[in-house]
Amino acid sequence: MKSQPGQVAHQLGTFASQARSHRSPTAQRKQFDILLSAIDDTVRQYRFAQTALSSGNSDAYLTALSQAGHAYKSADKAAQRYGMPHLADCAKRQGGPQQSPTAARPAGGWQLGHDSLYPAQQVGAAVLGGRIWVAGGLTGPEDATAKTEFYDPTIDTWSPGPALPVPLHHAMMVSYRNTVWVIGGFEPQGSQVSGAASARVLYLDQDQDYWIEGPELHHARAAGAAAVVGDKIVVVGGRTAGNSAEQVTPTEVFDGTSWHDAAGIPIPGDHLAAASDGTYLYAVGGRSLEVTTNTAAVQRFDPNADRWTQLPAMPSKVSDSGVAIVGGRLIVVGGESTGTVFGTVRAYDPATSTWSNLPHLAAARHGLAVAAIGNTLYAIDGAAQPGHNASTSTVQILTFHS
Numbered sequence: 001m002k003s004q005p006g007q008v009a010h011q012l013g014t015f016a017s018q019a020r021s022h023r024s025p026t027a028q029r030k031q032f033d034i035l036l037s038a039i040d041d042t043v044r045q046y047r048f049a050q051t052a053l054s055s056g057n058s059d060a061y062l063t064a065l066s067q068a069g070h071a072y073k074s075a076d077k078a079a080q081r082y083g084m085p086h087l088a089d090c091a092k093r094q095g096g097p098q099q100s101p102t103a104a105r106p107a108g109g110w111q112l113g114h115d116s117l118y119p120a121q122q123v124g125a126a127v128l129g130g131r132i133w134v135a136g137g138l139t140g141p142e143d144a145t146a147k148t149e150f151y152d153p154t155i156d157t158w159s160p161g162p163a164l165p166v167p168l169h170h171a172m173m174v175s176y177r178n179t180v181w182v183i184g185g186f187e188p189q190g191s192q193v194s195g196a197a198s199a200r201v202l203y204l205d206q207d208q209d210y211w212i213e214g215p216e217l218h219h220a221r222a223a224g225a226a227a228v229v230g231d232k233i234v235v236v237g238g239r240t241a242g243n244s245a246e247q248v249t250p251t252e253v254f255d256g257t258s259w260h261d262a263a264g265i266p267i268p269g270d271h272l273a274a275a276s277d278g279t280y281l282y283a284v285g286g287r288s289l290e291v292t293t294n295t296a297a298v299q300r301f302d303p304n305a306d307r308w309t310q311l312p313a314m315p316s317k318v319s320d321s322g323v324a325i326v327g328g329r330l331i332v333v334g335g336e337s338t339g340t341v342f343g344t345v346r347a348y349d350p351a352t353s354t355w356s357n358l359p360h361l362a363a364a365r366h367g368l369a370v371a372a373i374g375n376t377l378y379a380i381d382g383a384a385q386p387g388h389n390a391s392t393s394t395v396q397i398l399t400f401h402s
Contacts (some may be wrong), residue, residue, distance in 0.1 A: 005065060006050035006155040007067040012075075012087070013156070014044045014111050014399075039087075045071045050155040055358055071086045106400055110362040113378070113395035114156045116150045121383040121391040122223075123382035124173030125322075125369035126180045130154065132371045132378055133161065133180045133204075136168035141388040142193045143184070143399045144169045153373060153379070153393070162210050164202065169193070172226035173369075176233050180204045181214070183235060186222040197222040197241045214292050218259055225274030229303050231256065234281045236301065239270035245289055254305055257398065263306045267297045271319040272372075275330060277350075281312075282330050287319040291337055291386070294319045298330075298348065312353050318342060322370025326400055331358065333379050336366035336386050345398070375400040 016039045052061035078088045092308035111347035122139030127133075128150075135148040147169065164182065182202045191194020199221075201214035217235065224238025233254040240246050249376035250261045250347025272380025276282070281301040287293045294317035300309045315330065321335030321342070329349040334341070343364035347356050361379060368382025377398045384390040 005068060008072075009043045009046035009050065010154075010156060012039050012046070014041070015087075016040060023365040027268040031078070032255050034265045035075070035078040035084075037080050038078045042068060042071040042075045044125050047301075051157060052209065054074060060384055070248075091152060095237075096365050101113050102168055104251065106359055106398055109359045110379075110396045112362060112378075112400050113153070115391070115393040116381055116395060117158045117160060118145065118147055119391040120145065120381045121367035121388065123171045123367070123369045123381050124182075124226075125174040125371040125378075125380060126173040127371050128175045128178070128180050128372055129143060129361065130373060132369075132373070132380065133175075134369050134380060135173060135180075136263065137184050137381065137391070138162055138169045138193070138367075138388050139391055140190075142187050144193055148152060151197055151330070151378070153376070153378070153397075160226075161196065161208065162204070164211060168198070170222040172215070172224055172235060174226050174233055174256070176228050176254075178358045181233065182211070183225060183226055183233070184217060184221045184238065186241060190311035194222070194241055196220075197239065215254070215258055217252055218261060218349050219250055219252065223270040223272075225283055227274045229281050229301075230278065232276075232303055234262075234276070234301060234303055235288055236265050236267050236274060236281065236283050239289060251301065251307065262303065263301075263308055265301075266299060266308050266310065267295060268328075269295055269297070269319070273323040273332070275320050275323045276303075277325050277328070282323070282348075284330070284332055285314065285318045285321055291319060293338060294337055304347060306391060311350075312355065314346065314348075315355055316344075318344075320366040322368045322379060322382075324370050324372040326372045328377060328378045331370075333370050333377070334368055334382065336367045336383075339386055340384055341366050359398065363392075363394055364390065365394070365396075 049068050050066035055071040088156050120167040123134050123137035139145050140332045145166035148166040150159050172183040174181050178320040185196050186194040187196050197220040202211040204215050222236030226235045235252045238248045249264040249268045252259050272286030273284045276289045283299045296313040296317045299313040318335035322333045336373045341364040343361040365382030369380040379396040
């Protein structure tokens, strides 16, 4: 516990979330609430200890660790009074048996992490050095932000990053050559929050202090999708701005030096999502300017062959979802349709060309950022209502075991 207080906090927090996700007990309700309150206090103390340890403040670390130890003993006693084994034994049992030797399976339902620093939707995500970066987004229907932030899952803590040069939303994000890239998006123009689609490309300097201008896209676009395939950034789909907005069909590939056009996406769309398994880019869903035109298309792009392939469609049409690849499967999270926000989570297995259902999000979202680190999936921010209303700062976490 001394060396990994953040891990202890995560284990106990997950245990408490799982306990809350089940039906509340009718008997011993008061003792059950006392137990969860004691665990919550213990989680906070261990998080304080991890934060102090990470910042190098040894005095604060030792003080927090001592307080965490006292809180842990109190929670352990509360557990035994409730009729449970010691908390240490509960944590060991948390993972449960493995269900499949070939595919990652959820170890439980979605859990909640620490809220992000500001509510946002229409955001992307990029994983760098074990941290998840989020940049820009819509904080309200008519309000875009230039703020950035990053999440450290080992200590369940958010920190601010350097502001973008301009407010930006519906942009694409990737991690490429050891830094974070922000590509395209809508830039506000006067009173128009989606005034112009951008061709701008930004990347974070190596000290993560400021943003540098990179080579611009050939085709300005927002609400597109991007992923890194091998050593190339691939950008697909999206739309332009204004009353005469159009779909952007050309695919663009960045080789580290310049962009070049590649084969156009067969079913153009905006508000689509993309992820890469290192060999292909998978483009999922999307729409043609209006949410009433949602598609269920799943399209695979091979940048080496400059070729698109149509894969089995999703069970239902969706746009504005998030995707990631975990355990070799393409995971599609949330999204929206006319008047509806989805909590649906589905998995596509390329080996069998089949779709399956996974546990629903704890809270339905669209316009969210989705990222995977190892066998853990993170769904960050997003909107709780259709359109650009109800931006949130919620962090939802689903852990798989292989």
